[in-house]
Amino acid sequence: DRRKMASEQFAFMREVGFTAACVGSGNVTGLVGRDKVSVTFDPMLWEAAKEAGMGRQPDQRMMGTSLGMARTIARKLGLSPAVDQNPGIEFTKPELKGYYQDAIRQYEAFATKMGLPLAVEVVDEPRETPNPWNRNLEHTCRYADWIHEASGLKTFVTPMGDAQSGKDYTPLAEHVDIVSVHAFEGSKRMIAATRKLGKTLWFYNTGMDRFSWGYYNWRMGSKGRWEWHWSWGGGGVEGYPCPAEWYTPFTGNDGAALRAPCWKFPGGFLFKSDYLNVAQGINDCAYLMTLDRAIAGAKDPAVADEARAFLAALAKAIPEYPHIKGLASPEAGALVGAGIEA
Numbered sequence: 001d002r003r004k005m006a007s008e009q010f011a012f013m014r015e016v017g018f019t020a021a022c023v024g025s026g027n028v029t030g031l032v033g034r035d036k037v038s039v040t041f042d043p044m045l046w047e048a049a050k051e052a053g054m055g056r057q058p059d060q061r062m063m064g065t066s067l068g069m070a071r072t073i074a075r076k077l078g079l080s081p082a083v084d085q086n087p088g089i090e091f092t093k094p095e096l097k098g099y100y101q102d103a104i105r106q107y108e109a110f111a112t113k114m115g116l117p118l119a120v121e122v123v124d125e126p127r128e129t130p131n132p133w134n135r136n137l138e139h140t141c142r143y144a145d146w147i148h149e150a151s152g153l154k155t156f157v158t159p160m161g162d163a164q165s166g167k168d169y170t171p172l173a174e175h176v177d178i179v180s181v182h183a184f185e186g187s188k189r190m191i192a193a194t195r196k197l198g199k200t201l202w203f204y205n206t207g208m209d210r211f212s213w214g215y216y217n218w219r220m221g222s223k224g225r226w227e228w229h230w231s232w233g234g235g236g237v238e239g240y241p242c243p244a245e246w247y248t249p250f251t252g253n254d255g256a257a258l259r260a261p262c263w264k265f266p267g268g269f270l271f272k273s274d275y276l277n278v279a280q281g282i283n284d285c286a287y288l289m290t291l292d293r294a295i296a297g298a299k300d301p302a303v304a305d306e307a308r309a310f311l312a313a314l315a316k317a318i319p320e321y322p323h324i325k326g327l328a329s330p331e332a333g334a335l336v337g338a339g340i341e342a
Helices: 002-015 044-052 067-076 096-114 137-150 170-174 185-196 215-220 274-296 301-317
Strands: 027-032 036-040 062-065 118-121 154-157 178-181 200-204 224-226 257-259 269-271
Touching: 002 044, 027 067, 036 096, 044 096, 067 096, 096 137, 137 154, 137 170, 170 185, 178 185, 178 224, 185 200, 200 215, 215 274, 215 301, 274 301
Parallel strands: 062 118, 118 154, 154 178, 178 200, 200 224
Antiparallel strands: 027 036, 257 269
16 A cells, blocks of 8 residues: 555664655646646655654655656647657747746645645756756756746756866856755865855765764754665665665665565565664754754853864765765766765
8 A cells, every 4th residue: 555655764764863854846747728737746755654653844855856847848739759758848838937936836836735844846856968857057057947937946056066067057056946865075165065055964875874864963053864766875785695686676786775565564664774874964963953043042151162062073074975885976966875984
């Protein structure tokens, strides 16, 4: 049962400290008139996330997407399979903007009805030679601007680094509300631009280690920390001969959550200790944030000064751009780090 599986997985995620989840987008079923679309939305993941205790604070935003709706509109405008063979060709259709913005307005109304904070991913890992599921810099910025014109939805994007194919990607920060980056030297200018513009900083695909989810996250002022897939991780499967094989009933490419019979195990998985590392990191971050708030309300100046000195020394001791295992250059394609090597 799909609802039962989602509820059990979300309950586990919340137990180890996750505060948000992916909740899906809209399904464009037709073009109606000149600039209207018919869209259906599935409330199941939203309801399961809310029941699990996700999204209790405004910054704990569920992850939504928007490019899928644009691609469907393009297909219905006669660009099938062209929109997936030549990503960005949809902009040759002037009608795209009106249809897309109507879908976005309906998405916002649905999210408001569901009562959970949401961040909409404009494009996943934009690049100058895009795949069907992403776009280049120009088209990513245009989609982000269209979303802001049509709605009050918060937008985010996941650039792979400061540059792509020799092009400066830091202008992305001017077009979105949240910039989610790899926490490595290759994103240094992007992080600086995000801070300068007062935008929200997130980190992604850095690993499942305690340090990056906790002290490092706090050190860098990140409001979000996530992986591209909640069951991704690492570590071996003792005794299993092919841990890196994609298609087996026992591993998801040696992921942190191993598939198991859903009628016997909650959520249909067994988990590795990577999640305990993440849980400890989230607790570390919560401790530091609690200390920050306690300092602000402290009645004894001497005690407050001592705590401030401790936090300042801690921040100074944590490097801004430590080495992340398995994270190559921004030109290396999709990047998935295996944790901070510290």
